[in-house]
Amino acid sequence: MKILLTIHHHLDPNTGAPGATLQLGQEYQKLGHQVFYYSFDHLPHYLSGKIKSVIFPYFLAHYLSKLSTPIDIIDASTGDAWFWGKVSSYQHNNHPLLVTRSHGLEHTVHHAFLKEVQTGRQHSSWKYRFYHGGFRLWEVANSLRGADLVFLLNHDDLEYAVTNLSIKREKTHIVTNGISESFLGLKFETSPLSSPSKISIVQVGSYIPRKGINYGVPALNTILKRYPQVQVSFLGTGCSPAQVHQDFDEAVRDRVQVIPHYSNDTLPTLLQGHQIKLLPSLSEGLGLVLLEAMACGLTPIATNVSGPKEIIRDGENGLLVPPYDSHAIINAIKQLITDSSYLKQLRDNAYATAQNYSWSRIAHHSITLYKQGLAKKQKIYNSNNYNT
Structure with missing residues (x-):
């Protein structure tokens, strides 16, 4: 399979989510799959990190629209692919399987921050309320709703997504990170x-x-x-x-x-x-x-x-x-x-x-879920064509 992994950070192997993304990609390659990446490294270098965060979904959508090589799987971190999912020709059979992968649900982080604000240990600025506590959470929720599959790190995040964000339970899965x-x-x-x-x-x-x-x-x-x-x-x-x-x-x-x-x-x-x-x-x-x-x-x-x-x-x-x-x-x-x-x-x-948290085991699990998602997508497409 041809797999695109996206992350709204620079691909640094010594940091959390980017390092996990690189490790996962390396395991996929060991299994014989082609792996591509899209990250802050693809955006103009002169832009600040905050600007890159805001515009990343739009640059990713443009990148995907110009791809000459068909992609089987888009495995995107939360908030990355919501715009592409809305504007692309989603019902086409050659549309890649869209996976939204959480490296820790932003809504959980937000609620922990609000508790600190209430105790007076933290201050909530208008910028935070507008973006991280507002628009960003909307982006994340839409990226989860628009995905074919949703991968979450823990059961609390999964239950929050299903109960509070109206994510269909049948497309949610616990997929942890691992160690090298x-x-x-x-x-x-x-x-x-x-x-x-x-x-x-x-x-x-x-x-x-x-x-x-x-x-x-x-x-x-x-x-x-x-x-x-x-x-x-x-x-x-x-x-x-x-x-x-x-x-x-x-x-x-x-x-x-x-x-x-x-x-x-x-x-x-x-x-x-x-x-x-x-x-x-x-x-x-x-x-x-x-x-x-x-x-x-x-x-x-x-x-x-x-x-x-x-x-x-x-x-x-x-x-x-x-x-x-x-x-x-x-x-x-x-x-x-x-x-x-x-x-x-x-x-x-x-x-x-x-010892149970090897990247090899997690990569095999993810690939199995990809294949199941692709088969289900094909079945729905065939059913729709038959009915028309």
Whole structure:
């Protein structure tokens, strides 16, 4: 099959959704399919990221209208292909199967943001209300409604799409993201730690409110002050170490390591010596870095939001805590750093869980759904022609 993957970002292998798109495309190629990409990299370079976000659906529609090579599958991230779906000759038999793939439903992110606004921790500008909280959500909903198939990362997003956005349940499917082969089968040491041993906690991802820094940082600050054997690392913050350090008491800053950027292939090395992965996100489609850390033998502590609760079985392969709750994070960390046997047990189980999330398995699943969608589309087309 000829498959076009679209994403409204630059194709950077070291970032979440774009990296997932590239990994999926590589697996498709291994299976013998032809893969094409359309992303911000195809738009004029002089445009800002915000402008590219707004105009991307229209540039994609133009690109698709000019294609000389027939495409079998258009697998587009949410909001990308809504305009093309409306203006194209959709009923033609040679029309590609249109798939809308969510990397985390924007409506879920929006509701988490509004809750922060209500508490006064965030401010909603008129620009946000007009675009991200308005037109963008309309685009996403229309891209879901106009698709032949809808792929979502978790069951909460699926139920929201069906119940609140009137998406037909029969065309929705749970299709998760995965981790690369370099993260599978890694060896790690989980010998029980004696009480005074050093404990290292890591948080991976952007240092932004949606990732829960307003709740995770106070918890970590408290833990560092109480337990001198604990160290904390922040990886991939996208900001300077000084910005992170200013949120911690001066007395503990020497035990807070900050690495603003890293290459994904170096993550296993960076995670060596860490035992606990903290993910205090307020919304999360799945949590790729969560799976990657689990594959490196770290016990996850994550908020009980849509994505992480698909992966973590509380008390078996990690700990789930309520979002917006610093005290719950403190208690979860204390539970692990004071019980080395329990920490080892969860680390072993987390590692085993992560081995089930290979991109190869996910690619095979997606291809099966593509084929089923194409067969159904052909059947409907034949039926319509017969009736006319």
